[in-house]
Amino acid sequence: MATNPNYAIVLDVSAVVWDPAHFEQNKTSYFTLKSELIQLIEKIEDERPRLLLRTELLSEMMAGFPFEQMPSSFSVFKNIVYSFLGKVASEIVQYKPTSETEVTSDPELLKSHYKPNLTQEVKYLINEIHTNNNRNNVYFTFKYLWPEHAVLHTKELTGPAKKHDTIIAGDSEQVTQFFNQFKKVFSHSPKHHDGKKQGDYESPLSCRDQNDVVPQQYLDSAIRAGKRFYAYDEDNDVFIVFHHTEGNIYHGHDEINVNKVPAKVRMELKKAKNG
Numbered sequence: 001m002a003t004n005p006n007y008a009i010v011l012d013v014s015a016v017v018w019d020p021a022h023f024e025q026n027k028t029s030y031f032t033l034k035s036e037l038i039q040l041i042e043k044i045e046d047e048r049p050r051l052l053l054r055t056e057l058l059s060e061m062m063a064g065f066p067f068e069q070m071p072s073s074f075s076v077f078k079n080i081v082y083s084f085l086g087k088v089a090s091e092i093v094q095y096k097p098t099s100e101t102e103v104t105s106d107p108e109l110l111k112s113h114y115k116p117n118l119t120q121e122v123k124y125l126i127n128e129i130h131t132n133n134n135r136n137n138v139y140f141t142f143k144y145l146w147p148e149h150a151v152l153h154t155k156e157l158t159g160p161a162k163k164h165d166t167i168i169a170g171d172s173e174q175v176t177q178f179f180n181q182f183k184k185v186f187s188h189s190p191k192h193h194d195g196k197k198q199g200d201y202e203s204p205l206s207c208r209d210q211n212d213v214v215p216q217q218y219l220d221s222a223i224r225a226g227k228r229f230y231a232y233d234e235d236n237d238v239f240i241v242f243h244h245t246e247g248n249i250y251h252g253h254d255e256i257n258v259n260k261v262p263a264k265v266r267m268e269l270k271k272a273k274n275g
Contacts, residue, residue, distance in 0.1 A: 007182070008052040008093045009044070010129060010164075012109075012141035013122055016081065017064035019113040024069075029144050034077050036142050036170040041084045047179045048224055052128065052137055053092040057121040061085060064118055091224065093135070095128040097121075103130045106153045106161070107146065130154035130162055138165045138178070182248055184229070186216040189251035203254040206236040215240075215252055223269060225262045230255070232269040239269070 015037055023030050044051075062085050067078045103126050110122055129137045139152045146168065155161040167178055188208060207214045219242050222229035229242040229250065239261045242252040255261055 006134070007136040007138055008050045010052045010125070010137050010139045012139070012145055013057075013061060013114075013118070013125075014109075014111050014145055015142055015169075016061050016085075017111075017114065017118065018066050019111065020066045020069045022113075023066070032170075033142055033144050034074065038077065038080055039172065040140065040169040040175070041080060043175060043179065044088075045084070047182075048091060049179070049182070050091055050093045050224075051088060052095065052125070052135075053088070054094055054097065054121065054124065055089070055092070056097070057118075057125060058085060058089065058092065060115075060118040060121050064115065095124070095132070097124045098127055098131075101127065101131070101156050103127045103154050103156055106155070107150050109152075126154055129164060130156070136165065138167060140167045140169050143168055143170045184219050184222075184242075185249050186212055186219045186242070187245060187249045187251055188212055188215070189245075189253075203256050205240070205253050206238055207233045207240065218242075219250055219252065223265050225265050230261055230265045230269065232272075239266075 015033065018030065062082070065078075065081060065085075067074075067082075070078060103123075105126050109126055110119055114122065129139075141152075146166075151166045152164040153161040154164065167174055169175055188205065205215060207218060209215075218231035218233065218240055219229065222231040222240075222242055227244055231240045231242070232238075233240055233254070236254070239255040239258060240252050241255040241261070242250040245251050258266065
């Protein structure tokens, strides 16, 4: 498994956009898929990875989710999926809709029950996965939807196939191992010692304790905005900004100028504070 910190999750679209006819014939298997998808959603919400997902693909997934044909027992599941798709927009990696080269996938990611707009969006996604070499795109799928022991490959008409890390989301151990390698780790920077004020950038880190337990807790729950993560220190009534140092290491400091904290982040942190 690659450990490139510049990664994005590619979610199996068919895990959300189900084939209604197939669902009717295989309800027991879909009950399992439902549970596994909920577990992955919870993990994504905890870890906050970036998702490779155009806004247009996100819209098609929301429109294609067959909530009207699900039994009443799926009502909680429907709410979880819609809530997740609605909130995930802040964590997505956008890409241009290019299909200049014909790229195929093995196993096949295009499904016969997809509507034309969704089919086109999945083609754009396959093209991006194959042609972008600056990011490690990790494909997340589920046992019921995926051939046993299969690994995603993409290929142009000419040239070698490209292999992509593939995670079976129903395997909790595999999912945990994957996210653990990217877990953000706090490491204090000497220039941010308590009481050392040298302007807005080199602010102190007021929450720092002897073993850096508190800063790590703030980093674990911090909200991403671009390349930085933000948290709110209630005890000291100050925002914290975490900067990437190297690998999965981050350092942080108080952000005295609240205007430097993105407005959306301030709103989300305020909402979390108020419960």
